[in-house]
Amino acid sequence: MKIIHTIQELRDWRREAGSVAFVPTMGNLHEGHLALVREAAKRADKVVVSIFVNRLQFGQGEDFDCYPRTLEQDAAKLTGEGVAVLFAPSEQELYPHVAQQYNVEPPHLQNELCGAFRPGHFRGVATVVTKLFNIVEPDYACFGKKDYQQLAILQGMAADLNFRVEIVPVDIGRAADGLALSSRNQYLNEAERKQAPQLYRELQAIARAVENGNRDYAALEQQAATNLKQTGWQVDYVEIRHAGNLQVAHVGDSELVVLAAARLGNTRLIDNIEIHL
Incomplete structure (x- = not known):
């Protein structure tokens, strides 16, 4: 090389x-x-x-x-x-x-x-x-x-x-527990590293709800943000968007992506999950 x-x-x-x-x-x-x-x-x-x-x-x-x-x-x-x-x-x-x-x-x-x-x-x-x-x-x-x-x-x-x-x-590379691979993961202390996969789990929960017919996107976003805040995260956003152009999602869109950014301690983590309806 x-x-x-x-x-x-x-x-x-x-x-x-x-x-x-x-x-x-x-x-x-x-x-x-x-x-x-x-x-x-x-x-x-x-x-x-x-x-x-x-x-x-x-x-x-x-x-x-x-x-x-x-x-x-x-x-x-x-x-x-x-x-x-x-x-x-x-x-x-x-x-x-x-x-x-x-x-x-x-x-x-x-x-x-x-x-x-x-x-x-x-x-x-x-x-x-x-x-x-x-x-x-x-x-x-x-x-x-x-x-x-x-x-x-x-x-x-x-x-x-x-x-x-x-x-x-x-596609996103993930650790065995679901945490998206990132250079910034090394900033997490041991307790934060154990908690970090929660971000992906919240996105998975939204994806399952949407796939099962829930179209109240605002409520799903709010619930995920609340769940994170209650366990010590500082949430920047949890949003459902159109996967193609990242415009705000509308009922009837078939290609979606759920995106989130939140801080655990001093470390800002991002993740997303695609939904194909």
Whole structure:
């Protein structure tokens, strides 16, 4: 596996690479990331994984400074998966002028759900992914469904801006007890880790109720939020949305997704579950 730190070297490599599947990450890789890498390997001749902790997508008071940087361990995992290139640019390489003068501004959806609690987050995501797409020029790019809103925004961006890339959604990786795999799970203490799967269980309960004919979406959302609050969670949102466009769900919609974000102690967790009626 080649480890490349500069844009020019990556572009030189890309000219001879054939088809490329791309997995952008912030590092601190876990089994969920490796599932993306394995999906990418099915799609193209070569797999490129980027590791870059993107300052633009962290809000004030978030965990940019303490986000784990584990490049050596990550590189070993990627070597084991047969990755062709690990692209690990410095901040100076990707943002030479410090302040990014031109940004990609997603539509209204960036201010809803997670965006309502993390102002500017999706602008930062869309901007860095645009830069990475322009550098790597992938044929495929794999993104996990855990970040469902991010996936929807990037799918829309790629279509609207005519990127020559197919966005590949990959199912959520879960621990044996149902907790969605996340780099931030390591922030949980032992008691919080035992409690954390409750978030997914609440989403499963909503999905079962909807599949059994309950269409009082507001009541289902409220009940799940109440259940979480009663056991010590700080709830940002629990919402049922249309799975295709993430608009507010209406009775009669057949493709739905239930999304939630909540804090357990100091750790913010997100999860979702799709419903097909």
